Amino acid sequence: MRFRKPKNALEGHGRTAPGVSDIVEDSAIPCVKCKKTLAADELENEKFVCPYCRHHYKMNARMRIHMIADTGTFNEFDKDMAPRNILDFPEYDEKLETARLQSSESDSVICGECVVGGIKVAVFAMESSFMMGSMGSVAGEKITRTFEHALKENIPVIGYALSGGARMQEGMVSLMQMAKTSGAVKRHSDAGNLYICILTDPTTGGVTASFAMEADIILAEPNALIGFAGPRVIEQTIRKKLPSGFQRSEFQLEHGFIDQIVYRKRQKAYLTQLLQMHTHKN
Amino acid sequence: MTAYERVTAARDKKRSTSLDFINGIFDDFLEMHGDRRFADDKAIITGIAYLNNIPVTVIGIEKGHSIRERSMRNFGSSHPEGYRKALRQMKLAEKFNRPVICFVDTSGAYCGIGAEERGQGQAIAENLMEMSTLKTPIISIIIGEGGSGGALGLAVANEVWMLENATYSVISPEGCASILWKDSAKAPEAAECLKLTAQDLLELKIIDKIIAEGDLLIDGLRSQLVTSLEMYSKMKTEELTDHRYNRFREIGN
Ligand SMILES: [Zn+2]
Numbered sequence: 001m002r003f004r005k006p007k008n009a010l011e012g013h014g015r016t017a018p019g020v021s022d023i024v025e026d027s028a029i030p031c032v033k034c035k036k037t038l039a040a041d042e043l044e045n046e047k048f049v050c051p052y053c054r055h056h057y058k059m060n061a062r063m064r065i066h067m068i069a070d071t072g073t074f075n076e077f078d079k080d081m082a083p084r085n086i087l088d089f090p091e092y093d094e095k096l097e098t099a100r101l102q103s104s105e106s107d108s109v110i111c112g113e114c115v116v117g118g119i120k121v122a123v124f125a126m127e128s129s130f131m132m133g134s135m136g137s138v139a140g141e142k143i144t145r146t147f148e149h150a151l152k153e154n155i156p157v158i159g160y161a162l163s164g165g166a167r168m169q170e171g172m173v174s175l176m177q178m179a180k181t182s183g184a185v186k187r188h189s190d191a192g193n194l195y196i197c198i199l200t201d202p203t204t205g206g207v208t209a210s211f212a213m214e215a216d217i218i219l220a221e222p223n224a225l226i227g228f229a230g231p232r233v234i235e236q237t238i239r240k241k242l243p244s245g246f247q248r249s250e251f252q253l254e255h256g257f258i259d260q261i262v263y264r265k266r267q268k269a270y271l272t273q274l275l276q277m278h279t280h281k282n
Numbered sequence: 283m284t285a286y287e288r289v290t291a292a293r294d295k296k297r298s299t300s301l302d303f304i305n306g307i308f309d310d311f312l313e314m315h316g317d318r319r320f321a322d323d324k325a326i327i328t329g330i331a332y333l334n335n336i337p338v339t340v341i342g343i344e345k346g347h348s349i350r351e352r353s354m355r356n357f358g359s360s361h362p363e364g365y366r367k368a369l370r371q372m373k374l375a376e377k378f379n380r381p382v383i384c385f386v387d388t389s390g391a392y393c394g395i396g397a398e399e400r401g402q403g404q405a406i407a408e409n410l411m412e413m414s415t416l417k418t419p420i421i422s423i424i425i426g427e428g429g430s431g432g433a434l435g436l437a438v439a440n441e442v443w444m445l446e447n448a449t450y451s452v453i454s455p456e457g458c459a460s461i462l463w464k465d466s467a468k469a470p471e472a473a474e475c476l477k478l479t480a481q482d483l484l485e486l487k488i489i490d491k492i493i494a495e496g497d498l499l500i501d502g503l504r505s506q507l508v509t510s511l512e513m514y515s516k517m518k519t520e521e522l523t524d525h526r527y528n529r530f531r532e533i534g535n
Contacts, residue, residue, distance in 0.1 A: 086534075087477050090462065137534030144531070166430070166452050168461065171477045172488045175430060175452040176533040179438045182410035183527045190415065206452075208403030209431045214411050228403035228431070229393035237393045247398055257401050 031055060047264050056201070056221050056264055060103075061110045061125035064160045064200075068268045069114035069123070076112040077145065083107055083138045083170070092169040095131060103129040107138040108163070111146040116158065117272025119279055122150035125160035126200075126207075132164035135207055139167075140177025143211060147184035147195075156194035156278065158271060161212035164230075165205020178210035185214045194278045196271065199226050199249070199258065217274060218258045219267075220249035226258070283447070286470035288479050289455055291447040292426045293389075295352075298499075300327060300342025300385040303425060306500040307507065308333055308340060316367060320400060323364030325356045325388070326436075328371040330380070334508045339375035341368045341436060342385035345426070358427075359392035362405035365435045369409050376418045381511045384422040384436040389454065391432030406435040413438035414530075415523050419514035421507065423493070424448045424480075440514055440526050441490040443506075444480040445499075450489070451478035488533065 034053035048057040108130040126133040166174040197215035201224035227247035308331035345358035422439035428450030455469035
């Protein structure tokens with residue numbers, strides 16, 4: 001088995017990057033970017049970053065939280081909240097079933113509370129293998145509750161964004177989650193609380209146009225696709241090919257929309273320092 | 283009418299645009315231009331007018347009628363500066379205690395290189411966040427097409443109304459059909475699935491009121507705006523912003 005990369009990250013169906021199970025099956029694989037041979041356990045030890053070219057592979061949401069949480073501190077909220085086919089939308093039930101099997105999660109976001117570098121935070125992370133991290137009513141509700149909880153506790157929120165956008169199969173109920181989450185972010189912010197969001201590959205559509213872009217500090221992993229419209233839609237609209245690097249993290253940094261690009265292996269230390277700087281009492 | 287017939291009606295080039303409503307409903311409209319950061323986006327019109335002798339802030343996504351005007355308005359698809367211009371006017375409305383009335387009619391926020399370079403997603407996100415706590419009443423009316431995030435960027439309101447043949451959708455029926463069935467010609471079927479008509483959205487509690495179309499449309503809208511704004515103007519600031527928060531908080535919980 002080889003690493004498989006779709007032509008466009010948003011067009012991928014199901015699993016678009018190696019999961020842990022792929023790697024267990026196969027002991028040595030060439031890096032999609034630099035082609036150097038990677039041992040399976042090596043990649044996992046390296047937090048799914050190629051040790052030679054630093055290409056960042058997909059990492060599942062649960063691993064991301066465990067990567068930044070102090071050992072044993074993660075307490076998950078609403079783990080079993082599952083979506084219903086509210087609009088009786090065609091093929092949605094089947095898609096949900098496939099997504100559950102692929103991801104072992106009940107929807108596209110994992111939320112909870114944990115301690116990062118000794119500081120208690122509320123946390124969320126979005127899962128690509130659950131319908132491309134799309135936001136429907138469950139994701140919107142869980143993220144809203146996370147900010148409401150953090151507001152009540154007066155603690156920061158750290159979020160890992162990843163999404164193909166609002167979930168079409170829940171129609172306008174999905175679109176309204178953008179307004180709902182944004183309202184919760186604003187109330188948390190107005191009370192003087194910190195929100196840090198890390199944008200991962202890809203962060204697009206309704207998630208970009210809501211809570212992902214509303215953080216006090218916006219970080220990104222290298223080379224992540226970050227934008228409102230997906231590149232394919234833009235190419236269709238303007239009938240031109242997009243320049244390479246368009247909408248990638250480095251482009252967003254250059255255009256002033258993110259604060260910093262932070263390599264995965266540095267993220268915990270970086271977040272810890274930021275949290276400490278915001279809890280310092282003069 | 284089928285859902286797709288309403289989609290067609292909502293897109294009809296002869297349909298009244300925001301400017302028609304602004305000129306019909308309000309008196310002495312003064313247009314205000316520019317986002318003070320980059321440009322004046324002609325797809326969004328903003329300004330101050332009287333509603334029954336009360337000054338109000340009016341914002342509308344404008345598609346235009348003639349070919350020349352439609353092109354000048356970018357067919358009602360705003361760039362980030364349109365959302366930023368609207369937000370600037372909303373902040374002034376808050377400062378001077380004016381209610382805000384938004385007219386929404388767009389196939390969506392513009393998808394292009396400049397729009398992405400200048401942060402289309404960030405501009406819409408900021409509007410959603412700021413509108414959620416704006417300390418003045420907001421009423422948004424979907425008059426034609428309510429195209430996804432580009433429409434929502436002006437529709438975080440205390441009440442969202444829809445004209446009876448307007449549509450409001452997370453994705454265009456064509457886009458939905460090409461994702462679902464790899465065939466955009468199946469847009470009529472997709473339109474049914476998306477529940478994008480005023481009647482569907484009233485039942486789902488996404489909108490608050492359906493406005494009947496016809497000869498009395500303008501007069502009817504004016505009197506309903508007057509009545510509603512009288513009610514919201516009596517609310518205390520916190521009550522008003524809580525009302526808006528809870529309106530969206532209850533969707534999909
Ligand atoms: Zn490599």
